[in-house]
Amino acid sequence: MKEDISSDSDYELIHSKGDLGQENEIEDKNVFEKPGNQINVEELKQTFQQMIDEIKTENSKQNSVLKEIIEQKNEKIICLENKVKQMEESTDKKVGELTEELEQISNLNKELYFIQAPNKWKEIKQKCPEASWFTEDCCEAKCINTENPVGNCVKGNGFANLIDDENIEYIDAKRDNNCHGSDKSTTIYAENSFNKSKDSSNYSLFYFEAKYISKIKEEKISYRKINVGLENSSNNYARLSFDIDGFKDIWFNIQNQEGCIRLQNIHWNNNDIFGCGLVYPPSSTNNFSYIFFTHNGKQIGIKIFCTFPL
Structure with missing residues (x-):
């Protein structure tokens, strides 16, 4: 139905009954169709529940990751604590060993006599x-x-x-x-030989030195070698071997057991002093005698323990 409305018209618009009936029918139809546009509460509940479940799942994953990170950190902390404990134990042990060694040296100094x-x-x-x-x-x-x-x-x-x-x-x-x-x-x-006293309650030290003096400049020397040491009648020996341009070694043969100790960061210069010492233990002990070597007054290498009488 088409309607023309003019503000200057004196006519009133009168609807026919037929039109009114149709309008009522439309209104009734609209009233009948309204429930179709209403919100579905059950679906909304399900949607929210799904969202909640997803959030819970995600939170659970994140919690698992955080828990794993915390456990790893705890493991690292425990590992570090164990390392610290081991270091402390090692330090305590080393301090104890050094203290014991210092006491032994102190006692040795009290009992050591230079012959x-x-x-x-x-x-x-x-x-x-x-x-x-x-x-x-x-x-x-x-x-x-x-x-x-x-x-x-x-x-x-x-x-x-x-x-x-x-x-x-x-x-x-x-x-x-x-x-x-x-x-x-x-x-x-x-x-003379270095003979051990038959009855000695102290450690006995025998020691000698040899000084190297060159009359020519060292750079003009193509080859020089010096050996100092001790031996006994059974061909047991320990000797310090210095090669001017080569190795610096300690060689020994103890009851047919030969060995060599390579010395590091030691240089041979003119006027150097090479020393050799022999320490006998007290007669009342079962300790071994030992031989040691020095270079310019400082001990080098290790002690050579003698499991045989010298």
């Missing part, structure tokens, strides 16, 4: 395949020996001279157009 035994160089060792370490003669004639300790080798070879009771001089090999000698190794023994 002054006058000594001197005496014998030039001849070549011997059974010697404790490598020995050589100056030449086949053995012209430099204990009875004739000073002089030049007739073959021009280099060899040590026993100048006096305290001094040894090495004479370098002669090398010129008429002679080309070679430097030989020389072994020299002292007169």
